[in-house]
Amino acid sequence: MPAITLAKAAFERITADEDRLHAYAWLDFDTAIAEARRMDAKEINGPLSGHTVAIKDIFDTADMPTACGSPIYEGRQPNRDAAAVAAIRAAGGLVIGKAITTEFAHLTAGPTRNPHNVAHTPGGSSSGSAATVAAGGATLATGTQTAGSIIRPASFCGIVGYKPSLSTISRSGLTLFGETLDTIGGFGRTVSDAATFIGVMAGREDLTTPKANGAPRLAVLATPDVADAEEYALAELNRVAKRAASKGACVVDLSADAEWSALLEAQMTIMAWEGARSLAYERAMHGSLLSEPLRAYLDEGAAIKTEAYLTAASVRHKIGNRLCEAIGAFDAVLTLSAHGEAPRAETGTGNPQFNRVWTLLGGPAIHLPTATGPKGLPIGVQLVSAPNTDANLISAAKWLESAL
Amino acid sequence: MPAITLAKAAFERITADEDRLHAYAWLDFDTAIAEARRMDAKEINGPLSGHTVAIKDIFDTADMPTACGSPIYEGRQPNRDAAAVAAIRAAGGLVIGKAITTEFAHLTAGPTRNPHNVAHTPGGSSSGSAATVAAGGATLATGTQTAGSIIRPASFCGIVGYKPSLSTISRSGLTLFGETLDTIGGFGRTVSDAATFIGVMAGREDLTTPKANGAPRLAVLATPDVADAEEYALAELNRVAKRAASKGACVVDLSADAEWSALLEAQMTIMAWEGARSLAYERAMHGSLLSEPLRAYLDEGAAIKTEAYLTAASVRHKIGNRLCEAIGAFDAVLTLSAHGEAPRAETGTGNPQFNRVWTLLGGPAIHLPTATGPKGLPIGVQLVSAPNTDANLISAAKWLESAL
Numbered sequence: 061m062p063a064i065t066l067a068k069a070a071f072e073r074i075t076a077d078e079d080r081l082h083a084y085a086w087l088d089f090d091t092a093i094a095e096a097r098r099m100d101a102k103e104i105n106g107p108l109s110g111h112t113v114a115i116k117d118i119f120d121t122a123d124m125p126t127a128c129g130s131p132i133y134e135g136r137q138p139n140r141d142a143a144a145v146a147a148i149r150a151a152g153g154l155v156i157g158k159a160i161t162t163e164f165a166h167l168t169a170g171p172t173r174n175p176h177n178v179a180h181t182p183g184g185s186s187s188g189s190a191a192t193v194a195a196g197g198a199t200l201a202t203g204t205q206t207a208g209s210i211i212r213p214a215s216f217c218g219i220v221g222y223k224p225s226l227s228t229i230s231r232s233g234l235t236l237f238g239e240t241l242d243t244i245g246g247f248g249r250t251v252s253d254a255a256t257f258i259g260v261m262a263g264r265e266d267l268t269t270p271k272a273n274g275a276p277r278l279a280v281l282a283t284p285d286v287a288d289a290e291e292y293a294l295a296e297l298n299r300v301a302k303r304a305a306s307k308g309a310c311v312v313d314l315s316a317d318a319e320w321s322a323l324l325e326a327q328m329t330i331m332a333w334e335g336a337r338s339l340a341y342e343r344a345m346h347g348s349l350l351s352e353p354l355r356a357y358l359d360e361g362a363a364i365k366t367e368a369y370l371t372a373a374s375v376r377h378k379i380g381n382r383l384c385e386a387i388g389a390f391d392a393v394l395t396l397s398a399h400g401e402a403p404r405a406e407t408g409t410g411n412p413q414f415n416r417v418w419t420l421l422g423g424p425a426i427h428l429p430t431a432t433g434p435k436g437l438p439i440g441v442q443l444v445s446a447p448n449t450d451a452n453l454i455s456a457a458k459w460l461e462s463a464l
Numbered sequence: 465m466p467a468i469t470l471a472k473a474a475f476e477r478i479t480a481d482e483d484r485l486h487a488y489a490w491l492d493f494d495t496a497i498a499e500a501r502r503m504d505a506k507e508i509n510g511p512l513s514g515h516t517v518a519i520k521d522i523f524d525t526a527d528m529p530t531a532c533g534s535p536i537y538e539g540r541q542p543n544r545d546a547a548a549v550a551a552i553r554a555a556g557g558l559v560i561g562k563a564i565t566t567e568f569a570h571l572t573a574g575p576t577r578n579p580h581n582v583a584h585t586p587g588g589s590s591s592g593s594a595a596t597v598a599a600g601g602a603t604l605a606t607g608t609q610t611a612g613s614i615i616r617p618a619s620f621c622g623i624v625g626y627k628p629s630l631s632t633i634s635r636s637g638l639t640l641f642g643e644t645l646d647t648i649g650g651f652g653r654t655v656s657d658a659a660t661f662i663g664v665m666a667g668r669e670d671l672t673t674p675k676a677n678g679a680p681r682l683a684v685l686a687t688p689d690v691a692d693a694e695e696y697a698l699a700e701l702n703r704v705a706k707r708a709a710s711k712g713a714c715v716v717d718l719s720a721d722a723e724w725s726a727l728l729e730a731q732m733t734i735m736a737w738e739g740a741r742s743l744a745y746e747r748a749m750h751g752s753l754l755s756e757p758l759r760a761y762l763d764e765g766a767a768i769k770t771e772a773y774l775t776a777a778s779v780r781h782k783i784g785n786r787l788c789e790a791i792g793a794f795d796a797v798l799t800l801s802a803h804g805e806a807p808r809a810e811t812g813t814g815n816p817q818f819n820r821v822w823t824l825l826g827g828p829a830i831h832l833p834t835a836t837g838p839k840g841l842p843i844g845v846q847l848v849s850a851p852n853t854d855a856n857l858i859s860a861a862k863w864l865e866s867a868l
Contacts (some may be wrong), residue, residue, distance in 0.1 A: 122745070136543055143640075146745035232640040232742040236547075239634045263741050265770045337667050338636040341526070341550035366669045373852065448777065 142233025184409030208412025218438025546637025588813030612816025622842025
């Protein structure tokens, strides 16, 4: 299909929903058509041909403004594409618009709503990205995760979210929050689509066309904080595990010990510390244009004592390595993506509690939508594995996807 | 001293030398004066008060263009400061101008010359930064290192260069080359100045005011490729080691085995792979404006097979960790910063061979100027240590600085 036809059809779908969803920070028919014409003229053909792609509004784009969900950067027009965006275009992906992010990809929500029920949040920080893919507006969308900003919205919106291992994709042209946490990833409707997408951004053939390894070795991980989750979410995790076992997977139970909470705290300390440092300019020069919660959060981050930060870094290294070693015996760890269904929009974008530690450890995480909860909103499971075992995790996720 | 007085004096010094050195990509009296007035009016007083700071031209600055040493970005005016620049200004450092970088901080040289002899290179990629600090134009300057872009120019220009552990300083607002290699650091005339400077950019009190630990345990590291260095450089390394021992340091000999060359190759593979990915936009959209050597280098990087990259990543992890463990027994490893004196400018910016592995490992590295070579140009030694032992390395470097 010519890119121009694709662009027109995508615009029809998106605009029909946009008043209800508010998924886009920037959407311009002429720009998208110009890009489609360029691609058709150059006969660009690649693994993303036929895909429309929404770009989270913290990735620089040369033809569309990049506001980072903040009035500080309203209308800011970068003069280049982020490296990930350039890779998407080179692979034939048609960039269709900029998807709404929470303020600087932190917690302060934008206007985006959940396509399954607009009274509910799509999750954050990659709010617009997850919402538009779930609504069929774009077939792929970029995201970033510092705590739970890919897996959580994927869960709330009922689509596949894939956060690869830390540093898999160049962050050139990305507005940073957490220097050692921010990880570029994305959303799609199948594991295969999401893996191809991440493989393209990373320039990694082993992810675009991963081997099928057969029935995986799975560990169902009970963390000390599972009691915080909804019962139906835990029941679904167990149902998925049983189903996997019945289809031939080796499934064992694993439990994270008391050190889990040390890792959780370490992630929170490091994230706040790094956020205050990465947003030093905005804090110093445009503090009055930051939301009150973000300003308070950055003030707290700036006040963290060096000793507390160094302790957190050491916990990450020592306890984190032990946990990575423990899970390294499995193809994937099955665990919760979120507490349950998407909360109502007025309460915020949800809680990344079940994602923080995995982001800290730097291994890959994939959300698989598997069911709906009591309100009819999507729920599912998270698959994670040790750092730099992405191809293997994709294979396990694909297996599970077809087993369900 | 009021910032305005400082600015005027700095401009006098810089302009007297600039026709000879070409250290600055951008220098504007009115902008610097306006910034000095702002600082005086706000009575900003901090650990960098009294310092003039040159910013490598790959850090975004809100009041000065950022061209990255490339015609692609000539005149590009960012609308924010990089996080590191914001931290410098908040600490009282007076940003005086943008220092010339090689093209995208790779090897293609700008016009900058060595202040000790203008027929010679100042080194790269932080060419202007090292040259202006050596010439007394600015008292501090930012740098970045992907292979040897801080330690090498510090050595050639006879000043202190300090590359902290990977991820010590937020790269927000920095134009990236190597996602897992690029490290922000800087230049000063003493270890104390450089440490304060890095501590400010990192927001780390333990670096701005590190403890003095007394005589260090040092290892003199002979790598299998030392034969590539000049004899006088090796003789100087031995002289420094003997001097340290005579002053009370425990000095032992250590040798890196055959695995050294595997690490060296891994750094080169990862750097080329990551460079091609980080510069995806420039390569795809402005290829004709890249220098021929950089274009060829990025083509090679793009052609690296995924398997070769994954092997390099595994070498980095496994062999690298073993080497970090081995050097972890010492406060600092004493080794070569460069092959010898600065080569002549027409031959390029010199060779980062003795820096690559240390950047790959992610630990801190400090160059200490200690002598001059046969042509009267500066030489010195490099101190390195295991990742995240920066405060300890600073202490060792300070001790050695006063022992010499």
